[in-house]
Amino acid sequence: MTTSHAASQQVRIGADLLRQNRLQLGAALLLALVATAGTLAVPLLVKDIISTFGQNETITRPVILMAAAALGSAAAAAASSYLLSRIGEFMVLRLRQRVMEHSLRLPMSTVRAQGAGNLVARVTSDAMLLRAVIDIGVVQLPLAALTVVFTLVVMAVLDWLLVLITVGSFALAGAAIGWVLIRVRRNIVEQQDAVGELAQRFTAYLAALPTIKAFRSEGRSASRLGESAQQLTGTSLVGARLQMWITPVMQLGQQVALVGVIIGGGARIASGDLSVPSFAAFLLYLLQLVSPVTVVATGIGRLQAGLAARTRFNEFFDLAQETAGAQPGLSAPQPRPGTAAVTFEDVSFSYTGVPVLDRVTFTAPRTGLTALVGPSGAGKSTCLTLIDRFMHPDDGKINILGHAITDWPLEELRSRVAYVDQQFTLLEGTVRDNLQLGRAEPASEEELATALEAVGLLQDLTSLPDGLDTTLGRENDLSGGQRQRLALARALLTDADIVLLDEPTSQMDSINEKRFRQVVDDLATTRAVMVVAHRLSTVQHADHVVMLTNGTLTDAGTHQTLMDRCSPYRDLVNSQQMQAA
Numbered sequence: 001m002t003t004s005h006a007a008s009q010q011v012r013i014g015a016d017l018l019r020q021n022r023l024q025l026g027a028a029l030l031l032a033l034v035a036t037a038g039t040l041a042v043p044l045l046v047k048d049i050i051s052t053f054g055q056n057e058t059i060t061r062p063v064i065l066m067a068a069a070a071l072g073s074a075a076a077a078a079a080s081s082y083l084l085s086r087i088g089e090f091m092v093l094r095l096r097q098r099v100m101e102h103s104l105r106l107p108m109s110t111v112r113a114q115g116a117g118n119l120v121a122r123v124t125s126d127a128m129l130l131r132a133v134i135d136i137g138v139v140q141l142p143l144a145a146l147t148v149v150f151t152l153v154v155m156a157v158l159d160w161l162l163v164l165i166t167v168g169s170f171a172l173a174g175a176a177i178g179w180v181l182i183r184v185r186r187n188i189v190e191q192q193d194a195v196g197e198l199a200q201r202f203t204a205y206l207a208a209l210p211t212i213k214a215f216r217s218e219g220r221s222a223s224r225l226g227e228s229a230q231q232l233t234g235t236s237l238v239g240a241r242l243q244m245w246i247t248p249v250m251q252l253g254q255q256v257a258l259v260g261v262i263i264g265g266g267a268r269i270a271s272g273d274l275s276v277p278s279f280a281a282f283l284l285y286l287l288q289l290v291s292p293v294t295v296v297a298t299g300i301g302r303l304q305a306g307l308a309a310r311t312r313f314n315e316f317f318d319l320a321q322e323t324a325g326a327q328p329g330l331s332a333p334q335p336r337p338g339t340a341a342v343t344f345e346d347v348s349f350s351y352t353g354v355p356v357l358d359r360v361t362f363t364a365p366r367t368g369l370t371a372l373v374g375p376s377g378a379g380k381s382t383c384l385t386l387i388d389r390f391m392h393p394d395d396g397k398i399n400i401l402g403h404a405i406t407d408w409p410l411e412e413l414r415s416r417v418a419y420v421d422q423q424f425t426l427l428e429g430t431v432r433d434n435l436q437l438g439r440a441e442p443a444s445e446e447e448l449a450t451a452l453e454a455v456g457l458l459q460d461l462t463s464l465p466d467g468l469d470t471t472l473g474r475e476n477d478l479s480g481g482q483r484q485r486l487a488l489a490r491a492l493l494t495d496a497d498i499v500l501l502d503e504p505t506s507q508m509d510s511i512n513e514k515r516f517r518q519v520v521d522d523l524a525t526t527r528a529v530m531v532v533a534h535r536l537s538t539v540q541h542a543d544h545v546v547m548l549t550n551g552t553l554t555d556a557g558t559h560q561t562l563m564d565r566c567s568p569y570r571d572l573v574n575s576q577q578m579q580a581a
């Protein structure tokens with residue numbers, strides 16, 4: 001059963017905005033209307049001033065009115081624009097928060113398929129594009145359209161024939177731009193895909209930087225990245241070639257209108273159908289019309305970009321989150337007494353169609369150390385990831401603490417399983433944050449010290465510049481072995497019933513490996529500890545050994561039983577003893 005957040009996660013800009021910003025949006029709209037009214041009033045006031053000259057009256061009043069209209073309009077426009085920016089920023093904030101949370105709740109396979117860089121591009125550039133929908137679409141565009149209509153109405157009152165000339169000229173330009181805008185939207189989706197692809201490749205190359213440097217591949221890698229950047233540039237240039245027409249075509253429309261209006265207006269004045277002040281006001285309106293008409297034309301282009309970004313967000317929010325397991329609301333199951341910690345029954349699993357585990361059956365008891373051994377690629381790590389439900393078996397049954405794995409709500413399952421992966425991952429955060437990752441409640445100083453002492457890290461970490469509050473990840477990093485021991489201390493600080501350790505001693509020296517064995521033995525007295533290990537010395541004393549070869553179970557039992565009856569295991573042990581000798 002998947003958590004079907006999809007429908008509720010969709011980006012519904014209109015509904016979202018109205019719900020959360022009703023007052024601010026109303027104020028922004030009102031201020032924008034005031035600004036537009038002020039702008040519209042100015043030419044009429046100019047007409048009054050010209051008429052006043054003819055009547056030999058004082059012009060003080062219309063001049064003051066005109067100045068007040070112009071200044072008031074500017075102030076209202078500024079305030080409206082700030083309010084809109086504010087609404088847009090908060091919408092982008094909420095969207096970014098949702099994208100990041102949704103990304104973290106996706107299944108690992110989906111995150112791998114999407115690529116980290118692609119997800120980063122959503123939070124950065126896609127979110128910025130979507131902001132345009134607020135900046136432009138909510139107030140500016142409707143208001144500009146309204147201004148155009150009002151202006152045309154006032155112009156029609158001044159002279160209907162000249163308005164027909166104006167509308168005809170702009171309509172021709174509009175039709176040409178409409179053709180362009182349809183293509184702009186398609187191009188913007190392609191551009192955003194290319195931005196995601198570039199970010200994805202760059203992130204992957206940065207993650208592999210030590211290898212790139214070690215193999216002197218900076219130049220070759222840079223030129224491959226350059227190719228991705230070139231692809232993006234190619235797509236962006238197609239967009240630029242489309243968009244370059246918008247403003248010139250609008251200006252052309254305006255020039256045609258201007259010439260037509262001047263010729264037509266001249267004829268109308270000569271025939272006595274139009275007064276000079278009205279013609280002056282008409283011309284001012286015509287000049288004023290260009291700005292809102294251009295806002296409409298370019299605004300529709302930016303709106304298209306925002307809507308294209310919205311489509312990408314909706315596709316992203318359609319990705320199903322991790323399966324939640326048991327129905328929400330049902331009380332979480334309790335471990336069944338007397339049952340094994342982990343049971344695999346005929347479990348099969350494949351990565352995108354390639355079989356990795358084939359009907360694997362084994363049991364890990366409730367307490368004690370279970371070792372998963374076998375040649376490289378046998379499927380040992382895959383078994384651990386299935387236990388933490390990062391992935392699902394294609395077939396077979398996995399039971400955890402007496403219940404089918406899917407009967408556990410995901411959160412509950414993971415609170416009962418502590419997992420130390422092969423990369424002994426550290427988060428960018430303080431040592432303390434890293435240690436407490438699996439805990440609901442913060443650990444006391446004493447608990448932290450005990451866990452660090454147990455893995456032999458107390459001295460190393462307390463002598464860092466800020467002790468346990470030192471931030472790891474950028475300037476301060478730990479050695480491979482220290483990372484491994486910190487990851488183990490993190491598992492010690494949880495009260496998980498099952499501890500999964502994937503290659504936990506691969507980077508430890510012999511002193512720390514010995515210490516590790518002691519820690520694991522102590523842990524295994526009260527919990528189930530499952531260890532994947534290549535170095536059999538780490539796990540030879542295990543209560544239970546499970547050997548896998550090529551995705552199938554070879555044998556399971558104590559070390560001695562397997563030595564007696566399982567020749568592949570014997571060979572594995574002997575080959576390591578020979579290497580050690």
Ligand SMILES: Nc1ncnc2c1ncn2[C@@H]1O[C@H](COP(=O)(O)OP(=O)(O)OP(=O)(O)O)[C@@H](O)[C@H]1O
Pocket residue numbers: 351356374375376377378379380381382383532
């Ligand atoms: N993300 C993945 N996508 C596709 N195939 C994968 C993925 N991870 C592992 N595999 C494949 O699954 C098989 C089992 O891998 P797994 O890591 O479980 O083996 P392992 O026994 O732990 O190996 P090792 O001891 O080398 O760590 C291998 O053939 C591997 O190539």
